[in-house]
Amino acid sequence: MSTLTLHLDQFEGPLDLLLFLVGKAKIDIKDIFISDITEQYIAAINAQNAWDMDDASDFIRMASTLLQIKSRALLPRQEPLPENDPEMILIRQLEEYAALKEVAQEMKGFETAAAKIHEKLPEEYPLPPLTFELTGLSLEGLTEAFANVLARLAERNAFDALPTTRRIVREEFTVPQLMGRIMKELRHHSVSFVSLLSEEMATREEVVTLFLAVLELLRTGKILCKQNKTYDDIIIRKTT
């Protein structure tokens, strides 16, 4: 067989090229090593001038395997070859690949036939709004949920009221804070000192701090105070 002008990118890889050469030489896969296929394979590789590096390594590794087997074949050898001999392995690999190509070819036929079945696009179908089926709903559950919310609310309110009884905390009240409270209360009308204290449970600390806050606001001219008689409640109003 003379020089083949093969383009390696026509082949799926070294096995594909080898199978092609076997087919062309009309020999059995088992006979590749006593034929001149190794030379043809190497000639094909040599003829290739542009290589993709990935492809190249596959083709070249195969060339070296072929050469190794070929050179060994020149030496006298004992029969039969062991299972894991590179020659046996390569033959099996080629046989398997050949079988695979055969079914792939048949599958190609299936594919062509199936391509004649045409499908349709999904219809644009007007749909009603999503419906939900809610599981585990009961009136008891609903009232219980509401009761829980209210209980939590009560708890929260109670917690908000707690600071007055928890005197352990240092500096529960600060002068600037209570100055703020006073000014806020004064926005619309005048207030009395007592009404500024927390309901019922005002502590000594709170009274003292509130008094200091009043003095501070007086000093800076923000408020005016009036007391009708000693020990009477102090009426506070904003300076206008």
Add this chain to the structure above:
Amino acid sequence: MEEKKKLVNILEAILFVAGDPVNIEDLTQNLNLTELEILHAADQLESRYESQNSGIVLKRFGNHLQLGTRSDYAVYIEDMLQPVQRQSLSRSALETLAIIAYRQPTTRLDIEKIRGVKSNYSVQSLLAKNLIEEVGRRDTIGRPILYGTTDQFLSHFGITSLSELPDLPDIPSMDKQIETTSED
């Protein structure tokens, strides 16, 4: 002619793939047939579908033909394409729903005050499930949306009117709450 025997099937195949209405004139040109032949095939196809009460129907309008589905089966198609979502309400959605049920009409801000947490997501999910709806706007700054429960809500809970909502169970008094929480 064998061609003619097949024509009804060819027509069916073409209409199936086309999806859109197909002009009868286009059919006569492409299949090299007379309008009468096409119309005859259309008649056959139509009566085939009618006789077996097929899921597919032939729609004819003007000089167009189109395949569609029989309207009798719409409900099944809907069931298939949009299955009922089975789910239960999350705890926060249920709480939000309970507040709206007992306090309606109410605003999101009111709900949030009672629950003490943002409730936007819960409200949206209840709206999506059609358990609550907008019933108006409160006449205050910002004109916030008022929510109330829907008829769907009643049917989900198996009652016919809001008056059937049970009375609230006893709520532990505030004093007790204080005692129990002050331990931590």
Add this chain to the structure above:
Amino acid sequence: MEEKKKLVNILEAILFVAGDPVNIEDLTQNLNLTELEILHAADQLESRYESQNSGIVLKRFGNHLQLGTRSDYAVYIEDMLQPVQRQSLSRSALETLAIIAYRQPTTRLDIEKIRGVKSNYSVQSLLAKNLIEEVGRRDTIGRPILYGTTDQFLSHFGITSLSELPDLPDIPSMDKQIETTSED
């Protein structure tokens, strides 16, 4: 039951609207029917189409049903509508797919051993076309991904199940292949 008499038509309408393959399990769930009932309706629909040599056929593959056109009429459809032709697979994709079909579940390394070339690109493109899917991991070092074919694969080749694939030519030594090839 009247319901049952209609089922074949309901199925037809649903498949028509869906266009795409419909999962049998979805049908049973959403229509509240048993698989047997669905399969029976599918049988009826199929034989109806066959008996009248209809332009429409019922495609069954894996656990999917889909309507399509009878391939005999492809030429008319293609002439008239120029529908999007399904892309045929490249040689390397087809080889890779054949290996996966016959050896599933299998890994990319196994495929590369049989083909003698890197197959990453082919595997990726088959995954993208939904012809193969990950079906697990092999319990060896690196836990390589195992691939298997999909129902879409069956549809692409016009077969109902994997058993319809052509038989592999007999190779006595083939089963041992994967274990013994350890060149790299």
